[in-house]
Amino acid sequence: MFFYFSQLFSFLIMPFTICLATLVIGFFFIHRKFGKRLIFGAMVLFLFFSNSYISNRLMHAWEPAPRELETLPVYEIGIVLTGITNIDKLPKDRTYFNKGADRVTHALQLYKMGKLKKILISGGLGFDPIHPKSEAESLAEFLVWAGVKKSDLILETKAVNTRENALFTRQVLDQAGFLPMAEANLLLITSAFHMKRAKACFQKTGLYPDTFPVDYYASEPRLSLQSVFQPSVQSIFTWHRLVKEWVGIVVYKLAGYT
Structure with a gap:
Protein backbone atom coordinates (compact mmCIF):
# COMPACT_ATOMS: atom_id res chain seq x y z
CA MET A 1 0.00 0.00 0.00
CA PHE A 2 2.84 2.40 0.87
CA PHE A 3 4.44 1.80 -2.54
CA TYR A 4 1.28 2.64 -4.48
CA PHE A 5 0.51 5.67 -2.31
CA SER A 6 4.01 7.05 -2.84
CA GLN A 7 3.82 6.51 -6.61
CA LEU A 8 0.46 8.27 -6.90
CA PHE A 9 0.90 11.22 -4.56
CA SER A 10 4.63 11.93 -4.23
CA PHE A 11 4.30 14.63 -6.92
CA LEU A 12 2.47 16.83 -4.41
CA ILE A 13 5.68 17.57 -2.49
CA MET A 14 7.87 18.14 -5.53
CA PRO A 15 9.42 21.63 -6.05
CA PHE A 16 7.81 22.09 -9.49
CA THR A 17 4.37 21.28 -8.09
CA ILE A 18 4.86 23.75 -5.23
CA CYS A 19 6.00 26.47 -7.63
CA LEU A 20 3.12 25.81 -10.00
CA ALA A 21 0.53 25.74 -7.21
CA THR A 22 1.87 29.01 -5.81
CA LEU A 23 1.67 30.60 -9.26
CA VAL A 24 -1.89 29.37 -9.94
CA ILE A 25 -3.16 30.55 -6.54
CA GLY A 26 -1.45 33.89 -7.13
CA PHE A 27 -3.19 34.34 -10.49
CA PHE A 28 -6.52 33.37 -8.91
CA ASN A 56 24.61 20.46 -8.69
CA ARG A 57 26.41 21.66 -5.57
CA LEU A 58 23.75 20.16 -3.33
CA MET A 59 23.62 16.85 -5.18
CA HIS A 60 27.43 16.66 -5.16
CA ALA A 61 27.43 17.02 -1.37
CA TRP A 62 24.70 14.37 -1.02
CA GLU A 63 26.12 11.66 -3.27
CA PRO A 64 28.89 9.46 -1.82
CA ALA A 65 32.17 9.61 -3.70
CA PRO A 66 32.87 7.02 -6.42
CA ARG A 67 35.20 4.13 -5.65
CA GLU A 68 38.14 3.24 -7.86
CA LEU A 69 37.65 -0.12 -9.54
CA GLU A 70 41.16 -1.41 -9.03
CA THR A 71 41.02 -0.87 -5.26
CA LEU A 72 38.04 -3.20 -4.80
CA PRO A 73 38.51 -6.71 -3.40
CA VAL A 74 36.70 -9.73 -4.84
CA TYR A 75 33.10 -10.10 -3.65
CA GLU A 76 31.02 -13.26 -3.58
CA ILE A 77 27.86 -11.45 -4.70
CA GLY A 78 27.06 -8.05 -6.16
CA ILE A 79 23.50 -6.93 -5.36
CA VAL A 80 21.99 -4.77 -8.12
CA LEU A 81 18.82 -2.81 -7.33
CA THR A 82 16.46 -2.19 -10.24
CA GLY A 83 14.23 0.72 -11.22
CA ILE A 84 16.27 1.49 -14.33
CA THR A 85 14.24 0.13 -17.25
CA ASN A 86 11.14 1.25 -19.13
CA ILE A 87 8.66 -1.41 -18.02
CA ASP A 88 5.87 0.06 -20.18
CA LYS A 89 7.61 -0.49 -23.52
CA LEU A 90 6.77 -3.41 -25.80
CA PRO A 91 7.83 -5.83 -27.22
CA LYS A 92 9.65 -7.46 -24.33
CA ASP A 93 12.29 -9.06 -26.55
CA ARG A 94 14.94 -6.59 -25.37
CA THR A 95 15.83 -4.43 -22.35
CA TYR A 96 14.84 -0.75 -22.53
CA PHE A 97 17.16 1.24 -20.27
CA ASN A 98 16.32 4.52 -18.55
CA LYS A 99 18.61 6.77 -16.54
CA GLY A 100 20.39 4.56 -14.06
CA ALA A 101 21.70 1.92 -16.48
CA ASP A 102 25.06 2.29 -14.68
CA ARG A 103 23.65 0.00 -12.00
CA VAL A 104 23.79 -2.98 -14.34
CA THR A 105 26.57 -1.92 -16.73
CA HIS A 106 29.00 -1.24 -13.88
CA ALA A 107 28.00 -4.54 -12.26
CA LEU A 108 28.79 -6.20 -15.59
CA GLN A 109 32.16 -4.46 -15.69
CA LEU A 110 32.99 -5.61 -12.16
CA TYR A 111 31.99 -9.17 -13.06
CA LYS A 112 34.19 -9.12 -16.18
CA MET A 113 37.08 -7.78 -14.08
CA GLY A 114 36.69 -10.69 -11.68
CA LYS A 115 35.56 -8.44 -8.82
CA LEU A 116 32.16 -10.16 -8.57
CA LYS A 117 31.68 -13.94 -8.54
CA LYS A 118 27.89 -13.71 -8.82
CA ILE A 119 25.29 -11.00 -9.49
CA LEU A 120 21.97 -10.83 -7.65
CA ILE A 121 19.33 -8.65 -9.30
CA SER A 122 16.45 -7.46 -7.12
CA GLY A 123 13.28 -6.02 -8.61
CA GLY A 124 9.72 -7.01 -9.46
CA LEU A 125 7.05 -5.64 -11.77
CA GLY A 126 6.90 -2.06 -10.51
CA PHE A 127 3.83 0.17 -10.56
CA ASP A 128 0.94 -0.76 -12.89
CA PRO A 129 2.90 -3.11 -15.20
CA ILE A 130 1.70 -3.91 -18.72
CA HIS A 131 3.67 -7.16 -19.00
CA PRO A 132 4.32 -9.98 -16.48
CA LYS A 133 8.10 -10.04 -17.00
CA SER A 134 9.85 -8.63 -13.93
CA GLU A 135 12.59 -6.05 -14.21
CA ALA A 136 15.08 -8.49 -12.68
CA GLU A 137 14.30 -11.02 -15.43
CA SER A 138 14.69 -8.40 -18.14
CA LEU A 139 18.09 -7.30 -16.81
CA ALA A 140 19.19 -10.92 -16.42
CA GLU A 141 18.49 -11.51 -20.11
CA PHE A 142 20.68 -8.52 -20.97
CA LEU A 143 23.51 -9.76 -18.74
CA VAL A 144 23.42 -13.25 -20.25
CA TRP A 145 23.54 -11.70 -23.72
CA ALA A 146 26.55 -9.63 -22.53
CA GLY A 147 28.43 -12.73 -21.42
CA VAL A 148 27.43 -13.44 -17.80
CA LYS A 149 26.88 -17.13 -17.06
CA LYS A 150 23.32 -18.00 -16.08
CA SER A 151 24.71 -19.96 -13.16
CA ASP A 152 26.27 -16.75 -11.85
CA LEU A 153 22.94 -14.90 -11.74
CA ILE A 154 20.51 -14.88 -8.82
CA LEU A 155 17.09 -13.30 -9.28
CA GLU A 156 14.74 -11.73 -6.76
CA THR A 157 11.54 -10.88 -8.66
CA LYS A 158 9.03 -9.64 -6.07
CA ALA A 159 10.37 -6.39 -4.58
CA VAL A 160 8.65 -3.11 -5.52
CA ASN A 161 10.52 -0.74 -3.19
CA THR A 162 13.85 -0.41 -1.41
CA ARG A 163 12.66 -2.02 1.82
CA GLU A 164 11.44 -5.08 -0.09
CA ASN A 165 14.72 -5.18 -2.04
CA ALA A 166 16.49 -5.69 1.26
CA LEU A 167 13.97 -8.08 2.83
CA PHE A 168 13.52 -10.33 -0.18
CA THR A 169 17.21 -10.31 -1.05
CA ARG A 170 17.99 -11.67 2.39
CA GLN A 171 15.33 -14.35 1.95
CA VAL A 172 16.71 -15.39 -1.45
CA LEU A 173 20.28 -15.54 -0.14
CA ASP A 174 19.18 -17.52 2.90
CA GLN A 175 17.11 -20.00 0.89
CA ALA A 176 19.95 -20.48 -1.62
CA GLY A 177 22.37 -21.27 1.21
CA PHE A 178 24.61 -18.23 0.77
CA LEU A 179 24.13 -17.04 4.34
CA PRO A 180 25.95 -16.68 6.62
CA MET A 181 28.89 -17.60 4.35
CA ALA A 182 28.62 -14.56 2.07
CA GLU A 183 27.11 -12.20 4.64
CA ALA A 184 30.27 -10.14 4.99
CA ASN A 185 31.24 -10.41 1.32
CA LEU A 186 28.42 -8.59 -0.45
CA LEU A 187 28.57 -5.48 -2.62
CA LEU A 188 25.49 -3.27 -2.88
CA ILE A 189 25.20 -1.49 -6.24
CA THR A 190 22.69 1.32 -6.70
CA SER A 191 22.48 4.98 -7.68
CA ALA A 192 24.64 7.31 -5.59
CA PHE A 193 21.70 9.52 -4.55
CA HIS A 194 19.86 6.39 -3.33
CA MET A 195 22.72 4.66 -1.54
CA LYS A 196 22.14 6.02 1.99
CA ARG A 197 18.56 4.72 2.16
CA ALA A 198 19.38 1.44 0.44
CA LYS A 199 22.29 0.70 2.75
CA ALA A 200 20.18 1.49 5.83
CA CYS A 201 17.43 -0.87 4.63
CA PHE A 202 19.88 -3.74 4.15
CA GLN A 203 21.46 -3.13 7.55
CA LYS A 204 17.99 -3.29 9.10
CA THR A 205 17.66 -6.87 7.79
CA GLY A 206 21.01 -7.84 9.30
CA LEU A 207 23.01 -7.61 6.08
CA TYR A 208 25.97 -5.25 6.04
CA PRO A 209 27.13 -5.07 2.43
CA ASP A 210 29.97 -2.97 1.15
CA THR A 211 28.75 -0.23 -1.20
CA PHE A 212 29.48 0.76 -4.78
CA PRO A 213 27.55 3.92 -5.75
CA VAL A 214 26.87 4.48 -9.46
CA ASP A 215 24.63 6.60 -11.71
CA TYR A 216 25.87 10.01 -10.61
CA TYR A 217 23.74 13.10 -11.16
CA ALA A 218 26.31 15.64 -9.97
CA SER A 219 29.45 16.76 -11.73
CA GLU A 220 32.36 18.55 -10.10
CA PRO A 221 31.00 21.94 -8.89
CA ARG A 222 32.27 24.77 -11.04
CA LEU A 223 31.22 28.39 -11.07
CA SER A 224 30.49 29.68 -14.56
CA LEU A 225 28.21 32.20 -16.22
CA GLN A 226 26.13 29.37 -17.65
CA SER A 227 25.68 27.50 -14.35
CA VAL A 228 24.80 30.66 -12.42
CA PHE A 229 22.61 32.59 -14.85
CA GLN A 230 21.14 30.09 -17.32
CA PRO A 231 17.96 28.37 -16.05
CA SER A 232 17.98 24.59 -16.41
CA VAL A 233 15.08 22.16 -16.52
CA GLN A 234 17.52 19.43 -15.48
CA SER A 235 18.14 21.34 -12.25
CA ILE A 236 14.46 21.11 -11.35
CA PHE A 237 14.62 17.36 -12.00
CA THR A 238 17.68 17.11 -9.74
CA TRP A 239 15.72 18.82 -6.96
CA HIS A 240 12.88 16.34 -7.49
CA ARG A 241 15.30 13.44 -7.04
CA LEU A 242 16.73 14.95 -3.87
CA VAL A 243 13.40 15.90 -2.27
CA LYS A 244 11.85 12.52 -3.04
CA GLU A 245 14.86 10.74 -1.56
CA TRP A 246 14.90 12.94 1.56
CA VAL A 247 11.20 12.34 2.16
CA GLY A 248 11.73 8.63 1.57
CA ILE A 249 14.47 8.54 4.20
CA VAL A 250 12.26 10.29 6.76
CA VAL A 251 9.23 8.09 6.02
CA TYR A 252 11.30 4.90 6.13
CA LYS A 253 12.74 5.96 9.46
CA LEU A 254 9.31 6.71 10.92
CA ALA A 255 7.96 3.41 9.60
CA GLY A 256 10.84 1.48 11.13
CA TYR A 257 12.24 0.32 7.79
CA THR A 258 15.74 1.67 8.53
Whole structure:
Protein backbone atom coordinates (compact mmCIF):
# COMPACT_ATOMS: atom_id res chain seq x y z
CA MET A 1 0.00 0.00 0.00
CA PHE A 2 2.84 2.40 0.87
CA PHE A 3 4.44 1.80 -2.54
CA TYR A 4 1.28 2.64 -4.48
CA PHE A 5 0.51 5.67 -2.31
CA SER A 6 4.01 7.05 -2.84
CA GLN A 7 3.82 6.51 -6.61
CA LEU A 8 0.46 8.27 -6.90
CA PHE A 9 0.90 11.22 -4.56
CA SER A 10 4.63 11.93 -4.23
CA PHE A 11 4.30 14.63 -6.92
CA LEU A 12 2.47 16.83 -4.41
CA ILE A 13 5.68 17.57 -2.49
CA MET A 14 7.87 18.14 -5.53
CA PRO A 15 9.42 21.63 -6.05
CA PHE A 16 7.81 22.09 -9.49
CA THR A 17 4.37 21.28 -8.09
CA ILE A 18 4.86 23.75 -5.23
CA CYS A 19 6.00 26.47 -7.63
CA LEU A 20 3.12 25.81 -10.00
CA ALA A 21 0.53 25.74 -7.21
CA THR A 22 1.87 29.01 -5.81
CA LEU A 23 1.67 30.60 -9.26
CA VAL A 24 -1.89 29.37 -9.94
CA ILE A 25 -3.16 30.55 -6.54
CA GLY A 26 -1.45 33.89 -7.13
CA PHE A 27 -3.19 34.34 -10.49
CA PHE A 28 -6.52 33.37 -8.91
CA PHE A 29 -6.10 36.19 -6.40
CA ILE A 30 -4.20 38.52 -8.71
CA HIS A 31 -6.36 41.52 -7.80
CA ARG A 32 -5.35 41.20 -4.17
CA LYS A 33 -2.02 42.17 -2.70
CA PHE A 34 -1.10 38.70 -1.44
CA GLY A 35 -1.94 37.26 -4.87
CA LYS A 36 0.70 39.43 -6.52
CA ARG A 37 3.16 38.42 -3.79
CA LEU A 38 2.47 34.77 -4.48
CA ILE A 39 3.16 35.27 -8.20
CA PHE A 40 6.43 37.03 -7.40
CA GLY A 41 7.34 34.30 -4.91
CA ALA A 42 6.61 31.59 -7.49
CA MET A 43 8.90 33.29 -10.02
CA VAL A 44 11.69 33.51 -7.43
CA LEU A 45 11.23 29.82 -6.57
CA PHE A 46 11.36 28.82 -10.23
CA LEU A 47 14.62 30.73 -10.65
CA PHE A 48 16.06 29.13 -7.51
CA PHE A 49 15.15 25.54 -8.39
CA SER A 50 16.31 25.97 -12.01
CA ASN A 51 19.76 27.21 -10.99
CA SER A 52 22.17 24.46 -12.07
CA TYR A 53 25.01 25.58 -9.81
CA ILE A 54 22.90 25.33 -6.65
CA SER A 55 21.30 21.98 -7.55
CA ASN A 56 24.61 20.46 -8.69
CA ARG A 57 26.41 21.66 -5.57
CA LEU A 58 23.75 20.16 -3.33
CA MET A 59 23.62 16.85 -5.18
CA HIS A 60 27.43 16.66 -5.16
CA ALA A 61 27.43 17.02 -1.37
CA TRP A 62 24.70 14.37 -1.02
CA GLU A 63 26.12 11.66 -3.27
CA PRO A 64 28.89 9.46 -1.82
CA ALA A 65 32.17 9.61 -3.70
CA PRO A 66 32.87 7.02 -6.42
CA ARG A 67 35.20 4.13 -5.65
CA GLU A 68 38.14 3.24 -7.86
CA LEU A 69 37.65 -0.12 -9.54
CA GLU A 70 41.16 -1.41 -9.03
CA THR A 71 41.02 -0.87 -5.26
CA LEU A 72 38.04 -3.20 -4.80
CA PRO A 73 38.51 -6.71 -3.40
CA VAL A 74 36.70 -9.73 -4.84
CA TYR A 75 33.10 -10.10 -3.65
CA GLU A 76 31.02 -13.26 -3.58
CA ILE A 77 27.86 -11.45 -4.70
CA GLY A 78 27.06 -8.05 -6.16
CA ILE A 79 23.50 -6.93 -5.36
CA VAL A 80 21.99 -4.77 -8.12
CA LEU A 81 18.82 -2.81 -7.33
CA THR A 82 16.46 -2.19 -10.24
CA GLY A 83 14.23 0.72 -11.22
CA ILE A 84 16.27 1.49 -14.33
CA THR A 85 14.24 0.13 -17.25
CA ASN A 86 11.14 1.25 -19.13
CA ILE A 87 8.66 -1.41 -18.02
CA ASP A 88 5.87 0.06 -20.18
CA LYS A 89 7.61 -0.49 -23.52
CA LEU A 90 6.77 -3.41 -25.80
CA PRO A 91 7.83 -5.83 -27.22
CA LYS A 92 9.65 -7.46 -24.33
CA ASP A 93 12.29 -9.06 -26.55
CA ARG A 94 14.94 -6.59 -25.37
CA THR A 95 15.83 -4.43 -22.35
CA TYR A 96 14.84 -0.75 -22.53
CA PHE A 97 17.16 1.24 -20.27
CA ASN A 98 16.32 4.52 -18.55
CA LYS A 99 18.61 6.77 -16.54
CA GLY A 100 20.39 4.56 -14.06
CA ALA A 101 21.70 1.92 -16.48
CA ASP A 102 25.06 2.29 -14.68
CA ARG A 103 23.65 0.00 -12.00
CA VAL A 104 23.79 -2.98 -14.34
CA THR A 105 26.57 -1.92 -16.73
CA HIS A 106 29.00 -1.24 -13.88
CA ALA A 107 28.00 -4.54 -12.26
CA LEU A 108 28.79 -6.20 -15.59
CA GLN A 109 32.16 -4.46 -15.69
CA LEU A 110 32.99 -5.61 -12.16
CA TYR A 111 31.99 -9.17 -13.06
CA LYS A 112 34.19 -9.12 -16.18
CA MET A 113 37.08 -7.78 -14.08
CA GLY A 114 36.69 -10.69 -11.68
CA LYS A 115 35.56 -8.44 -8.82
CA LEU A 116 32.16 -10.16 -8.57
CA LYS A 117 31.68 -13.94 -8.54
CA LYS A 118 27.89 -13.71 -8.82
CA ILE A 119 25.29 -11.00 -9.49
CA LEU A 120 21.97 -10.83 -7.65
CA ILE A 121 19.33 -8.65 -9.30
CA SER A 122 16.45 -7.46 -7.12
CA GLY A 123 13.28 -6.02 -8.61
CA GLY A 124 9.72 -7.01 -9.46
CA LEU A 125 7.05 -5.64 -11.77
CA GLY A 126 6.90 -2.06 -10.51
CA PHE A 127 3.83 0.17 -10.56
CA ASP A 128 0.94 -0.76 -12.89
CA PRO A 129 2.90 -3.11 -15.20
CA ILE A 130 1.70 -3.91 -18.72
CA HIS A 131 3.67 -7.16 -19.00
CA PRO A 132 4.32 -9.98 -16.48
CA LYS A 133 8.10 -10.04 -17.00
CA SER A 134 9.85 -8.63 -13.93
CA GLU A 135 12.59 -6.05 -14.21
CA ALA A 136 15.08 -8.49 -12.68
CA GLU A 137 14.30 -11.02 -15.43
CA SER A 138 14.69 -8.40 -18.14
CA LEU A 139 18.09 -7.30 -16.81
CA ALA A 140 19.19 -10.92 -16.42
CA GLU A 141 18.49 -11.51 -20.11
CA PHE A 142 20.68 -8.52 -20.97
CA LEU A 143 23.51 -9.76 -18.74
CA VAL A 144 23.42 -13.25 -20.25
CA TRP A 145 23.54 -11.70 -23.72
CA ALA A 146 26.55 -9.63 -22.53
CA GLY A 147 28.43 -12.73 -21.42
CA VAL A 148 27.43 -13.44 -17.80
CA LYS A 149 26.88 -17.13 -17.06
CA LYS A 150 23.32 -18.00 -16.08
CA SER A 151 24.71 -19.96 -13.16
CA ASP A 152 26.27 -16.75 -11.85
CA LEU A 153 22.94 -14.90 -11.74
CA ILE A 154 20.51 -14.88 -8.82
CA LEU A 155 17.09 -13.30 -9.28
CA GLU A 156 14.74 -11.73 -6.76
CA THR A 157 11.54 -10.88 -8.66
CA LYS A 158 9.03 -9.64 -6.07
CA ALA A 159 10.37 -6.39 -4.58
CA VAL A 160 8.65 -3.11 -5.52
CA ASN A 161 10.52 -0.74 -3.19
CA THR A 162 13.85 -0.41 -1.41
CA ARG A 163 12.66 -2.02 1.82
CA GLU A 164 11.44 -5.08 -0.09
CA ASN A 165 14.72 -5.18 -2.04
CA ALA A 166 16.49 -5.69 1.26
CA LEU A 167 13.97 -8.08 2.83
CA PHE A 168 13.52 -10.33 -0.18
CA THR A 169 17.21 -10.31 -1.05
CA ARG A 170 17.99 -11.67 2.39
CA GLN A 171 15.33 -14.35 1.95
CA VAL A 172 16.71 -15.39 -1.45
CA LEU A 173 20.28 -15.54 -0.14
CA ASP A 174 19.18 -17.52 2.90
CA GLN A 175 17.11 -20.00 0.89
CA ALA A 176 19.95 -20.48 -1.62
CA GLY A 177 22.37 -21.27 1.21
CA PHE A 178 24.61 -18.23 0.77
CA LEU A 179 24.13 -17.04 4.34
CA PRO A 180 25.95 -16.68 6.62
CA MET A 181 28.89 -17.60 4.35
CA ALA A 182 28.62 -14.56 2.07
CA GLU A 183 27.11 -12.20 4.64
CA ALA A 184 30.27 -10.14 4.99
CA ASN A 185 31.24 -10.41 1.32
CA LEU A 186 28.42 -8.59 -0.45
CA LEU A 187 28.57 -5.48 -2.62
CA LEU A 188 25.49 -3.27 -2.88
CA ILE A 189 25.20 -1.49 -6.24
CA THR A 190 22.69 1.32 -6.70
CA SER A 191 22.48 4.98 -7.68
CA ALA A 192 24.64 7.31 -5.59
CA PHE A 193 21.70 9.52 -4.55
CA HIS A 194 19.86 6.39 -3.33
CA MET A 195 22.72 4.66 -1.54
CA LYS A 196 22.14 6.02 1.99
CA ARG A 197 18.56 4.72 2.16
CA ALA A 198 19.38 1.44 0.44
CA LYS A 199 22.29 0.70 2.75
CA ALA A 200 20.18 1.49 5.83
CA CYS A 201 17.43 -0.87 4.63
CA PHE A 202 19.88 -3.74 4.15
CA GLN A 203 21.46 -3.13 7.55
CA LYS A 204 17.99 -3.29 9.10
CA THR A 205 17.66 -6.87 7.79
CA GLY A 206 21.01 -7.84 9.30
CA LEU A 207 23.01 -7.61 6.08
CA TYR A 208 25.97 -5.25 6.04
CA PRO A 209 27.13 -5.07 2.43
CA ASP A 210 29.97 -2.97 1.15
CA THR A 211 28.75 -0.23 -1.20
CA PHE A 212 29.48 0.76 -4.78
CA PRO A 213 27.55 3.92 -5.75
CA VAL A 214 26.87 4.48 -9.46
CA ASP A 215 24.63 6.60 -11.71
CA TYR A 216 25.87 10.01 -10.61
CA TYR A 217 23.74 13.10 -11.16
CA ALA A 218 26.31 15.64 -9.97
CA SER A 219 29.45 16.76 -11.73
CA GLU A 220 32.36 18.55 -10.10
CA PRO A 221 31.00 21.94 -8.89
CA ARG A 222 32.27 24.77 -11.04
CA LEU A 223 31.22 28.39 -11.07
CA SER A 224 30.49 29.68 -14.56
CA LEU A 225 28.21 32.20 -16.22
CA GLN A 226 26.13 29.37 -17.65
CA SER A 227 25.68 27.50 -14.35
CA VAL A 228 24.80 30.66 -12.42
CA PHE A 229 22.61 32.59 -14.85
CA GLN A 230 21.14 30.09 -17.32
CA PRO A 231 17.96 28.37 -16.05
CA SER A 232 17.98 24.59 -16.41
CA VAL A 233 15.08 22.16 -16.52
CA GLN A 234 17.52 19.43 -15.48
CA SER A 235 18.14 21.34 -12.25
CA ILE A 236 14.46 21.11 -11.35
CA PHE A 237 14.62 17.36 -12.00
CA THR A 238 17.68 17.11 -9.74
CA TRP A 239 15.72 18.82 -6.96
CA HIS A 240 12.88 16.34 -7.49
CA ARG A 241 15.30 13.44 -7.04
CA LEU A 242 16.73 14.95 -3.87
CA VAL A 243 13.40 15.90 -2.27
CA LYS A 244 11.85 12.52 -3.04
CA GLU A 245 14.86 10.74 -1.56
CA TRP A 246 14.90 12.94 1.56
CA VAL A 247 11.20 12.34 2.16
CA GLY A 248 11.73 8.63 1.57
CA ILE A 249 14.47 8.54 4.20
CA VAL A 250 12.26 10.29 6.76
CA VAL A 251 9.23 8.09 6.02
CA TYR A 252 11.30 4.90 6.13
CA LYS A 253 12.74 5.96 9.46
CA LEU A 254 9.31 6.71 10.92
CA ALA A 255 7.96 3.41 9.60
CA GLY A 256 10.84 1.48 11.13
CA TYR A 257 12.24 0.32 7.79
CA THR A 258 15.74 1.67 8.53
